[in-house]
Amino acid sequence: MTKEFDLDLGGGQTLHVYDTGQAAxxxxxxxxxxxxxxxxxxxxxxxxxxxxxYDRPGYGGSTRVPGRDVASAAAYTTAVARALGLDRFAVVGHSGGSPHALAVAALLPERVSAVLTGSSLAPWGAAGLDWFGGMAPGAAASLHAALAGPAARAAYDDNPPGDPDIGFVDADNxxxxxxxxxxxxxxxPALAQGxxxxxxxxxxxxxxxxxDPAEVTAPVLLLAGQLDRMVPPAHSAWxxxxxxxxxxxxxxxxxxxxILRRFPEAMAWLTSR
Known part of the structure; x- marks a missing residue:
């Protein structure tokens, strides 16, 4: 059974934490x-x-932090690990969680044993990568808006484009x-919050x-679906x-x-590190 609690980070900030809790x-x-x-x-x-x-800031029970960056995941993970008395752990992410998992591995190398990601984005401006290449229009639209800044991204939410194609394929359904x-x-629940x-x-x-992802020294396994049109596999290849x-x-x-269906087998790799 998963236990949930709110972690007080000070300064009025709360992080909502999940822990299955069993010795393992x-x-x-x-x-x-x-x-x-x-x-x-x-x-x-x-x-x-x-x-x-944990819920990233702004999601679930965690206080929003405008302007947070991907690297902030390392500080949040450190706070949770300290609260639970954890010294060493693996990090696992899917989709938008994957860059955050990589951030923890890069910035906390002494604590991370291994990294497993699925459908990860690469950094914007990654040299040699056509970042939007192969991305479905509905998946790319919010990221194009984000490139124009916070006001443009908020305006996108007020009036999203009509193309509903976010890149789902039959395998996803x-x-x-x-x-x-x-x-x-x-x-x-995330959508219900706005x-x-x-x-x-x-x-x-x-x-x-x-x-820089090149700073990651722990073993890393990246999984990607060749049919992925939300985050094309070229990102993981990069x-x-x-x-x-x-x-x-x-x-x-x-x-x-x-691609999540490939995670159970990959977990065997993770536990062997």
């Missing part, structure tokens, strides 16, 4: 996507792993008919991240070339959400 050989910090709340991934629960996570329907359990936190995420993705010793695994039959 491995603790894994989950970093959630956009827009999600931070509840850890129930389909990956099992013996041998303690899952810990099929995955949502399995135990990965869990994704809807974390998306719906678009502000997702806007903060988008602004962070297209701003300087606050670290990261794999940038991060020393990183391994890229692509799936010819998966999209953005359905």
């Amino acid at each position: 050989p491995l603790t894994a910090f989950w970093h959630h996507g956009t827009p999600n709340i931070g509840a850890p991934p129930v389909p990956l629960f099992g013996d041998g792993i303690r899952w810990v996570s 099929d995955a949502l008919e399995t135990d990965w329907a869990w994704v809807l359990d974390v998306v719906r 678009p502000v936190a997702a806007g903060d995420d988008d602004l962070a993705y297209v701003a300087p991240w606050g670290f 990261l794999a070339e940038r991060i020393p010793g990183a391994t890229l695994q692509t799936s010819a039959v998966d999209g953005h959400v359905s």
Whole structure:
């Protein structure tokens, strides 16, 4: 059973934390996507792993922090780890959570044993990467707005474009008919709170991240679906070339959400690090 509590960070800021709590050989910090709340991934629960996570600021029960960057995940993870008495852990992220997981690994190298990501974005301006190449119009629109600044991103939420194509493929819809329907359990509460936190995420993705992925020294496994039109697999390929010793695994039959079906096997890799 997952326990939840609010962590007082001082200065009026609260971080909402999740912890499966059981003693286990491995603790894994989950970093959630956009827009999600931070509840850890129930389909990956099992013996041998303690899952810990938090709502990024603005989501769920966590206080909003306008202007937060991707690197801030390291400070939030440190605060949670300190509160729970955790010294060393793995980090796991999907979609928008993946850059945040990489941030923790880059900035807390002495604490991170390994990194698993799925459908990760690469930094905006990544050399040699066509950042929007292959991205569905509905997925790209909010990021284009974020590039124009906070006011433009907020205006996008007030009057989003009419193209509904966010890049879902049949494999994604099929995955949502399995135990990965869990994704809807974390998306719906985030959407119900409104678009502000997702806007903060988008602004962070297209701003300087606050670290270089090349600084990650822990073992890294990047998963990507070749059918992904929300975050095309070229982003993960770029990261794999940038991060020393990183391994890229692509799936010819998966999209953005359905790549989560490859995570159970990848967890075996994570626990062996």
